[in-house]
Amino acid sequence: MKLTGARILMECLREQKVDTIFGYPGGTILNVYDALYDYKEITHILTSHEQGAAHAADGYARSTGKVGVCFATSGPGATNLTTGIATAYMDSSSVVFISCNVPQNLIGRDAFQEVDITGITMPITKSTYLVRDVTKLADTVREAFALARSGRPGPVVIDITRDVTSAECDYEPLPLEQHAATGHLASLIRRAYTSSLKMPEADLDDVEKLVEMIAESKKPMLICGGGVVRSRAHEEFRQFVRRIDAPVAITVMGGGGVSGRDVMTTGMIGMHGSVASNMACDNCDLLIAVGCRFSDRVALKPETFAHQAKIVHVDIDRAEINKNVQTDHHIIGDAKQVLNLLLERLPQYEHKEWKDFVLSFPRETEYGESESVLTPKQVLSTIARKCPQDSIVATDVGQHQMWAIQHLHFDYPGQLLTSGGFGTMGFGLGAAIGAKQGNSDKTVIHITGDGCFRMNGNELATVAYYGLPVITVIFNNRNLGMVRQWQSLIYDHRYSQTSLENRSPDFVKFADAFGLKGRRVTQPSELEEAITEALAESAQGRGYVIDCAINADEMVHPMVNGGHHITEFLLS
Structure with missing residues (x-):
């Protein structure tokens, strides 16, 4: 049957059993979004920013074990994905990023919103594809998904020129379960990528x-x-x-x-x-x-x-x-x-x-407890006690990330979503959105710092609109905490540009602006009630924000300085 390139793309996503797409539309990808309108079995989550969509697709992939899918338009839409692509690449997460570019006759002419996204992302993907021929689109999509999920998983970018999305050609369906059986894909893979697609057999x-x-x-x-x-x-x-x-x-x-x-x-x-x-x-x-x-x-x-x-x-x-x-x-x-x-x-x-x-040595850091001052350990212990044991936790990057990994115990793959290799501030909320979309039966907790939350907190709009009951817990020390810790220990307390005092919004009012409830917690006695309320809101399909005020001088223990022997503890 003859179909446009846009419909061929959607049919190929259906072949791959894609049920969710995260993305943001724009001019060059409009033909694809017009085709998407008719595919009601595929849920599209419109995020506030393409980076949020990238992290959401990544969080979906990590938490479900499926391939995540993300859409973006050309130019700034595509370049806004790059941090998310690099994050997925460093942590071996299988995501297919699909963008559309200007028509072929405008490529190389500095057309409006033109960018060589395949060239930009080549070092941070398993492969990139620029599709200029509609007859090659279906096989390119199939190959990209096979590559993303095979061997060491990772992200793949497909960029499709706009004229390809409107051009027509014959499309022959090929169900996913027949791909390996027919050997069809094997004949498509370029020699350079054969080793990437094969699962190595142990000697x-x-x-x-x-x-x-x-x-x-x-x-x-x-x-x-x-x-x-x-x-x-x-x-x-x-x-x-x-x-x-x-x-x-x-x-x-x-x-x-x-x-x-x-x-x-x-x-x-x-x-x-x-x-x-x-x-x-x-x-x-x-x-x-x-x-x-x-x-x-x-x-x-x-x-x-x-x-x-x-x-x-x-x-x-x-x-x-x-x-x-x-x-x-x-x-x-x-x-x-x-x-x-x-x-x-x-x-x-x-x-x-x-x-x-x-096992005679400490396996978990002990932090001081207080009845009047909130400590990271108290926050995390209360989360562990009040929330279901199988809750999915998405973190951003910094002190809160290390505290969460130290004090929350993860029992199964995909329960912890964190940016380990790239260290991406702003990863957590998008990842939590993707995780909740892919795991509707699980409680999803987003643990972040005030610095990280300022980066992609706009995704609370996505949480509110789609009724994704993500619980956000902010470790608010009014500083870029991990950088401040290094400045304290290594840079003689020279706190250059790490204070966020009077630079952050009232996070509870910020949540309220999106129609979400929140609470500021300053003492341990208030914490349990806040988490109970957050869980109640979550059960009703609503997100919640808990702003936890902690001391600016709290540090992550232990710590070994970079380049030093593993037992040379700077803090123990």
Whole structure:
């Protein structure tokens, strides 16, 4: 049947079983939005800003395990997506970003709202496509979705010239379940991307070698990274922890890959890692990192990282091996597949003496309690006590992010949504919107700071309009807290441009402007009542904002300065 390019795009999204799109219309993408009007089975969420749409599609993808979809128009619409695209890329989140560009005859002529978005985003995507031929549109969309979800997941950009969206050609439906069976996609993939689409098969000799290394180890330790979460390998990882009887540290992106409540977990590792995690890393004789990038926030000083241990790296992406930390052994493969192969070969081990040593160190930071002054621990403990245990938590970036990861325990993949690699302020509210849209049965809590909330707080309009009951909790210290912490400890209290005193709105009035309720909390006694009210509003399909006043001098403990040995605690 003959269809316009815009309708071919919508039919391809239907093929991919897309049920939600986040986006913002504009001139060049109007043909697509006109076609969307007839596809009532697909929900479109109109955000306040394209960056909010990008983060929402990302949060949807992380929390559901599906591919997120985001629309934007050309020029500033497309460039407003770039921070969200980079955020998804750094954290391996599968999102397809679809923009439309000016007609082909205007490309390269500095036409109104023209930009080379495929060139701009090439370094921060798995692939980019500029579609100039309507006959190639359907296969391009199919390829993009396959690429986004395959191997190490990641974002893909499709830019379609406006004339392609109005041109007609024959369209032949190809249901998603037939894509792999027919081998149709395999013939479409350009040679450069073949390795990205294939799931690497773990080498059995490499697996056997690790089995031998585990048998020889007396003090094994595990790191649960984001790859465990992306692979949804949490059950296999839990069994692996039990089988080799080893303590396990969790990276920021690994939250939910193993339950934070598990007696074997030692908490976060690295710059703000627990004493138990960092001490275990420093004293183990075998370190097995699964789906972990060994970033500079984990391996702060690579040359001394786990210096007494043989280091083993399990990762789906060969490019990560020996990139930051030199390993003694590695296995290339999907976390779920590799863990299953190991479980088939491993006997039961016991390392009681080693575990007792590791677990003698603090696994969670203790912060001072007060009846008159609100502390971060009190806020988070009350959230944990009052909210459902399976609540999804989306954070922004900074002190509140670290406090949340330290004190809230995540039990399953997609329960923690945070910008780990790119550190994007303003990520949280959009991600929470996407998570709520994809998980209507779950309570969704957005934890942010006053600095972060000022960046994308406009998305409260989206929360209010669509009746998305997101609970926003603001850690309001009237400062850019994490930067101030560094200035306190390293820059001799020279607080250059970090004070937000008298620069932020009244956040409760701000919420009210969107028709949402809110409350300012200054004392612990007020907190429980505020959360109870927030949950009641959430049950009625309404968002809520809690503005928590905390001391400007509150700091994240522990802290190891960048470039220093993992046990050189600046704060402990």
